[in-house]
Amino acid sequence: MSRGGAIAVALLLAPWTSAAGATAPAPAARVAVAAAADLQFAFDEIGTAFRAANPDVELTVTYGSSGTFFAQLSTRAPFDLYLSADVDYPRRLVAAGLAVPDSLFRYAIGQIALWVPAASPLDLERDGIDALLAPSVRTIAIANPRHAPYGRAAEAALRTLGVYERVRARLVLGENIAQTAQFVESGAADVGIVALSLALAPRLQATGRHWLVPRDSHPPLEQGGVILEWARDRHAAERLRAFLVGPEGRRLLDRFGFLPPP
């Protein structure tokens, strides 16, 4: 083997050899969370606070669409705690015997908002939902109503507020609510209906403006979660759940526009 080859092999093996000699204590417990995309920024902060209070728990979070997670969990994806944007999915996992029955909980009511980049000519304060009818609006991003809870809420609100038929041809669909926000933030779409929790995230607050879509214009977005039957450490998952619905989790959820569950 050439010298370069030997060095390359040594470099490839380095992680193993050093890991074998590592002395850092392994965390006592692990929790892997599958979280709905609307929690992207809020749960980052909740996770940080949880880790600070519970240094013995190793927490990993994966964000994605609630529907994708449901499909993956139906085939026993290795997550311990599932935080869905729609309580219906966790409920179905319980019904299918895949989740711990008494672990089902609701943690928030989600809200939706129109969001435009700061440079947009639209005046959301003045026009509200009618801002969508402006001739300069070519594309309106919403999440896919077929499987994203926030997409269903957006479509319902457009219907209730009487603009659906007029904006229908201009709708583009994000795979989940985070991609919907990203369509608008990147400038590719003119305006979007996103989760209020994303509009209130520092990053989007700095680059745009939002208008809260009236809560009574769509069925409430009841967000719920559940602990999976195969959770590696059920007790650790319960601690995270308690933290999320406890005072500190509630305070952070409030800040991101999540209303308390009834």
Added chain:
Amino acid sequence: MDWTAVLLTLRLALCTTAVLLVVGLPLAYWLATTRWRGRVVVEAVTSLPIVLPPTVLGFYLLLAMGPQAPLGRFYEALVGERLAFSFAGILLGSVLYNLPFAVQPFSAAFAAVDRRLVEASWCCGTSRLATFRRVIVPLAWPGIVAGAVLTFAHTVGEFGVVLMIGGNIPGVTRTLSIAIYDDVQALDYARAGDTALALVGFAAVVLGLVFALRRRAGRR
């Protein structure tokens, strides 16, 4: 099966292949014959999509197609429509993403043409264009078809770029792979399964065709 998605996907694949025949053949011929040293740079750039994840290309395209970006603004001023979330938009993404799948087989086919035959043709007074048409293309034919078929098939199977810049509009940007993803997400496994099975059959036929062409090219 979602026939709107089938038709759209076929249209996208045909258009991508057509564009890449027009753009890719001259580029591949130039790459196969030039002695310019900077050639490696061009080769590397056209091959980038093989290495890069589609999300990288999709991300750049999404930014480039917005009305604030130069490309998006230029297109909107020219055509009067938004480039992102349009058929033209996913066609552009698809052409860029498939560049290596067309150019590499084309280029290899051109490089395999015996140089002496080409020069003999020139010596007989045949013009360069006529030589290209009557000597080079007939000799490189199997490689050109293989490149075109690969491009077509690869476009049918494309997912990441379209997901990033398409916006899932029926008949405009909801291609077959997106429709399958959509069905799976909506837990409509039966419909997803039908479409997926049809695609598996399609892929098998296409690959059989490509390998048959390769054997034919190898025999010559």
